[in-house]
Amino acid sequence: MPKLIYVADDEKNICFLIENFLEKEGYEVECFGDGESLLDAFQKKAPDLCILDIMMPGMDGLTVCTQIRKTSHVPIIIVSAKDSPLDRITGITLGSDDYMVKPFLPLELVTRVKALFRRVDTFSGQEEETKESYEIGDIKLYPKRRAAKLKDEDFALTPLEFDFLCHMLERQEHAASRDDLLKSLWKVDSREVDTRAVDDMVKRLRKKLKDQKSTVKIETVWGYGFRLTSGGEA
Incomplete structure (x- = not known):
């Protein structure tokens, strides 16, 4: 259909x-x-x-x-x-x-x-191959159920935001480049879609984390991409 x-x-x-x-x-x-x-x-x-x-x-x-x-x-x-x-x-x-x-x-x-x-x-096709859950700071993700918790409360994420966090947690402490994110999440490269799409999505997710006073932060690796960290309140 x-x-x-x-x-x-x-x-x-x-x-x-x-x-x-x-x-x-x-x-x-x-x-x-x-x-x-x-x-x-x-x-x-x-x-x-x-x-x-x-x-x-x-x-x-x-x-x-x-x-x-x-x-x-x-x-x-x-x-x-x-x-x-x-x-x-x-x-x-x-x-x-x-x-x-x-x-x-x-x-x-x-x-x-x-x-x-x-x-x-x-x-959607990879759900059965993913881990049962990912956790960083006060956030926990459940890939098979496509659910997220922040401080044990439901945390509303768009599909893109959810996939971004899963992708970053799969990499653990390693940074992800903008090109890597475009290829992995958007399934395109920087010749097809402006890399600002990545930055725009990150800005939106940062605001959500800050509004909820999450301990999780998205750090910018200048000239490269982003890394997830967890410390004090955002």
């Missing part, structure tokens, strides 16, 4: 372009002119991925993203004409898995969609 993708954008030509390119790749696509319509459809039937424009009449894409994240970890790609660091960080912080700036090449969007699906499918 083809994967179902919901697209919300009030620009009909962009919706047509996205729909055309994604359907050629075998995906089923439903387009909506505003956020409310997409949310109504989401409540009746959840898609496999959402593509949300930020600037729409009524409910904007960031609000839609926030609402979806209350009940679902479905992959979300934000598209926007805004390209400031604050806009990108806001989009990722609210729970999107990727952020694309308009105008973009349709083939780049297709590449990112495929990358997200490859990551989800690959990690």
